[in-house]
Amino acid sequence: MTERSVAQNAELAxxxxxxxxxxxxxVDRVREYDDLRFExxxxxxxxxxxxxxxxAAGDAIGxxxxxAVEGMSGQSAGNTQFGALLVxxxxxxxxxxxxxxxxxxxxxxxxxxxxxxxxxxxxxxHVDVAVxxxxxxxxxxxxxxxxxxxxxxxxxxxxxxxxxxSSAEVDGVAAEWASGFDRVFxxxxxxxxxxxxxxxRASRVFIELLAAEPDTFVVTRQDRATAEEVQRRAQAVLDxxxxxxxxxxxxxxxxxxxGTTADLVAGxxxxxxxxxxxx
Amino acid sequence: MTERSVAQNAELAxxxxxxxxxxxxxVDRVREYDDLRFExxxxxxxxxxxxxxxxAAGDAIGxxxxxAVEGMSGQSAGNTQFGALLVxxxxxxxxxxxxxxxxxxxxxxxxxxxxxxxxxxxxxxHVDVAVxxxxxxxxxxxxxxxxxxxxxxxxxxxxxxxxxxSSAEVDGVAAEWASGFDRVFxxxxxxxxxxxxxxxRASRVFIELLAAEPDTFVVTRQDRATAEEVQRRAQAVLDxxxxxxxxxxxxxxxxxxxGTTADLVAGxxxxxxxxxxxx
Numbered sequence: 001m002t003e004r005s006v007a008q009n010a011e012l013a014x015x016x017x018x019x020x021x022x023x024x025x026x027v028d029r030v031r032e033y034d035d036l037r038f039e040x041x042x043x044x045x046x047x048x049x050x051x052x053x054x055x056a057a058g059d060a061i062g063x064x065x066x067x068a069v070e071g072m073s074g075q076s077a078g079n080t081q082f083g084a085l086l087v088x089x090x091x092x093x094x095x096x097x098x099x100x101x102x103x104x105x106x107x108x109x110x111x112x113x114x115x116x117x118x119x120x121x122x123x124x125x126h127v128d129v130a131v132x133x134x135x136x137x138x139x140x141x142x143x144x145x146x147x148x149x150x151x152x153x154x155x156x157x158x159x160x161x162x163x164x165x166s167s168a169e170v171d172g173v174a175a176e177w178a179s180g181f182d183r184v185f186x187x188x189x190x191x192x193x194x195x196x197x198x199x200x201r202a203s204r205v206f207i208e209l210l211a212a213e214p215d216t217f218v219v220t221r222q223d224r225a226t227a228e229e230v231q232r233r234a235q236a237v238l239d240x241x242x243x244x245x246x247x248x249x250x251x252x253x254x255x256x257x258x259g260t261t262a263d264l265v266a267g268x269x270x271x272x273x274x275x276x277x278x279x
Numbered sequence: 280m281t282e283r284s285v286a287q288n289a290e291l292a293x294x295x296x297x298x299x300x301x302x303x304x305x306v307d308r309v310r311e312y313d314d315l316r317f318e319x320x321x322x323x324x325x326x327x328x329x330x331x332x333x334x335a336a337g338d339a340i341g342x343x344x345x346x347a348v349e350g351m352s353g354q355s356a357g358n359t360q361f362g363a364l365l366v367x368x369x370x371x372x373x374x375x376x377x378x379x380x381x382x383x384x385x386x387x388x389x390x391x392x393x394x395x396x397x398x399x400x401x402x403x404x405h406v407d408v409a410v411x412x413x414x415x416x417x418x419x420x421x422x423x424x425x426x427x428x429x430x431x432x433x434x435x436x437x438x439x440x441x442x443x444x445s446s447a448e449v450d451g452v453a454a455e456w457a458s459g460f461d462r463v464f465x466x467x468x469x470x471x472x473x474x475x476x477x478x479x480r481a482s483r484v485f486i487e488l489l490a491a492e493p494d495t496f497v498v499t500r501q502d503r504a505t506a507e508e509v510q511r512r513a514q515a516v517l518d519x520x521x522x523x524x525x526x527x528x529x530x531x532x533x534x535x536x537x538g539t540t541a542d543l544v545a546g547x548x549x550x551x552x553x554x555x556x557x558x
Contacts, residue, residue: 004353008325015294015321029308029317038308039478042294043558046287049328074283075558199318279322279354 006056006095006274007049010088013270014045014081016279017262020202022244024210024237025218025230025251025258029199033252036077044080047071055089056096061108062116062160065089069123079127083173083217083263087184090177091267095274102180109161109177116160118150132170132220172216172260176267183209187268191277198269198279206265207244210234215258222256230258283552285335285374286328289367291558292549293324293360296541299481301523303489303516304497304509304530304537308478312531315356323359326350334368335375340387341395341439344368348402358406362452362496362542366463369456370546374553381459388456391439397429399439411449411499451495451539455546462488466547470556477548477558485544486523489513494537501535509537 004012018041021028032038051068055061068085094104125146134142140152141163153163164177176184187205194201211234214227230251236242251257273279283291297320300307311317330347334340347364373383404425413421419431420442432442443456455463466484473480490513493506509530515521530536552558 004322004326008328012322012325015325016318019318019321037476037478039295039298039476039558042298043283043291046291046294047283049287197316197318199316279318 004273005053006092007053009095009273010052010056010092010270011045011049012279013088013266013273014048014084015042016198016202016269017084017266018042018045019199020206020265021199022248023203023206023262023265024234024244024248025254025256026206026262028203028248031248031252033255036080040075040077041080043075044072047074048081048085051085052088052092055092058093058096060116060119061089061093061112062119064093066119066123066126070126073126079129081263081266082123082127082129083259084266086173087176087181087263087267088270091181091184091270095270100271100274102182102185106180109164112160114153114157114159117153117158117163118147120160120163121145121149121153122147130217130221138166170216170219172213173263175216176264181267183212184264184267185271187264188271188275191268191272192275198277202265202269205268206261207234207237209264210258210261211238215261217259217261218256226256227258230256284332285371285553286332288374288552289331289335289371289549290324290328292367292545292552293327293363294321295477295481295548295558296363296545297321297324298478299485299544300478301527302482302485302541302544303513303523303527304533304535305485305541307482307527310527310531312534315359319354319356320359322354323351323356326353327360327364330364331367331371334371337372337375339395339398340368340372340391341398343372345398345402345405349405352406358408360542360545361402361406361408362538363545365452366455366460366542366546367549370460370463370549374549379550379553381461381464385459388440388443393432393436393438395439396432396437396442397426399442400424400428400432401426409496409500417445449495449498451492452542454495455543460546462491463543463546464550466543467550467554470547470551471554477556481544481548484547485540486513486516488543489537489540490517494540496538496540497535505535506537509535 019029021030048068048071051064051071054067055064072081090105090108093108094100124143131143141149164174167174168178190205191201214231218227233242237244298308300309327347327350330343330350333346334343351360369384369387372387373379403422410422420428443453446453447457469484470480493510497506512521516523
């Protein structure tokens with residue numbers, strides 16, 4: 001028996017995340033969309049690994065992330081794990097430096113450069129990612145401009161950390177970047193303290209995270225009211241007032257997909273695996 | 280979008296195999312055993328990849344296989360994909376040489392050496408694999424002896440191909456080694472000719488293979504009568520006389536696990552992916 005490498009644990013975290021069921025609204029082992037299936041997430045995770053290996057080896061975060069996204073996109077459904085890779089990349093880099101802690105990953109993200117920001121923008125050229133219109137005055141930095149926005153990044157000397165910090169209020173993944181990945185590390189603790197199959201733990205921690213804050217991917221694709229409804233109903237599941245399977249069926253039917261929360265679960269699974277969680 | 284490497288396709292084949300449902304008697308996306316779960320197969324596939332990369336790079340088959348088994352065993356359930364890796368290793372080697380054909384893989388297995396056979400025996404030291412007692416007179420070559428059997432292999436100058444050929448009548452994977460992987464290549468063709476989600480195709484081709492021949496893993500763990508019963512009932516599913524989900528539930532309850540057939544499906548998925556099957 002050999003120990004898994006850092007990149008192997010990151011890939012396994014992506015696989016365990018999608019294997020957790022039920023995960024209301026998201027693709028899981030028993031629920032999928034016609035054009036976004038379980039198998040696309042398997043192929044996305046396999047494809048992402050070379051980029052994750054670069055992050056573990058100490059390559060620049062932006063370029064490792066872009067490479068992971070490019071590999072992830074080698075399946076026919078488009079975006080499967082863009083957000084999860086954005087969570088994982090700095091965590092993997094910190095683990096590669098043997099410092100997978102809130103402070104360690106905070107140092108990694110604060111060390112990012114303008115070149116990292118440029119790679120991040122280029123990553124949007126590999127897949128369609130659902131994003132909101134930028135706030136007034138920030139149109140030149142709309143991520144959908146891809147590499148066309150790079151001259152603006154350069155003239156304003158914006159690092160990837162700066163870019164993330166400016167989106168922290170509207171994007172749950174960016175909020176982690178700006179806050180030392182606090183929710184991810186807390187969720188990793190709960191995964192380790194829980195018992196039973198790891199995929200079941202992932203499902204439970206997903207519901208807890210969903211009940212704690214509105215999912216920003218739902219805000220983007222639907223609206224804030226829907227995200228707040230999903231949050232309330234996840235809390236109702238925790239309180240025993242709503243059936244989790246019924247909620248899962250309903251959200252898939254409505255195409256309400258709390259993807260940001262899933263991204264955080266992937267990050268938490270990675271941290272827990274690195275900390276010794278046994279599969 | 281980047282193309283997956285040979286080793287990535289092999290890993291993805293392992294993941295797609297276990298994702299196919301229903302696969303009567305085997306772990307799949309919705310059925311698992313308490314001590315052998317879906318997540319163990321995910322971790323097994325991730326762990327196996329470095330060994331698969333060695334096979335693709337042209338390392339000796341036996342040593343690449345042993346390394347893949349060692350990595351696969353890095354999860355808590357023991358043996359998940361030993362047989363599948365024994366099917367995949369020569370196929371991956373042939374693909375690494377740009378000659379993934381019946382003739383190509385036949386040349387690979389016929390080129391194996393006594394050292395490959397020694398590595399194969401050592402692989403049994405990494406996990407418990409269910410095997411039958413050897414035939415009379417072959418006790419010194421019982422695989423359960425692990426590396427203790429190596430001097431016998433050496434004195435008799437037995438290559439890995441010789442070892443496989445001698446088991447071809449009682450082991451479905453060995454039979455593929457001895458016959459140019461005929462069932463695997465035929466199944467790959469059916470996977471490509473089929474339509475719909477790849478995991479569903481994997482489930483269908485599993486039933487077809489199961490109906491065609493008794494599963495030798497069932498013969499080993501139960502007996503020939505059970506294997507023949509399973510074969511008949513898989514045919515009944517194809518004929519529309521038996522419900523596949525009911526059969527899946529029943530076989531899991533009885534712990535009847537047609538693992539050899541699953542191993543062939545993993546090989547067929549790999550061949551189909553290499554031939555351009557889109558996920």
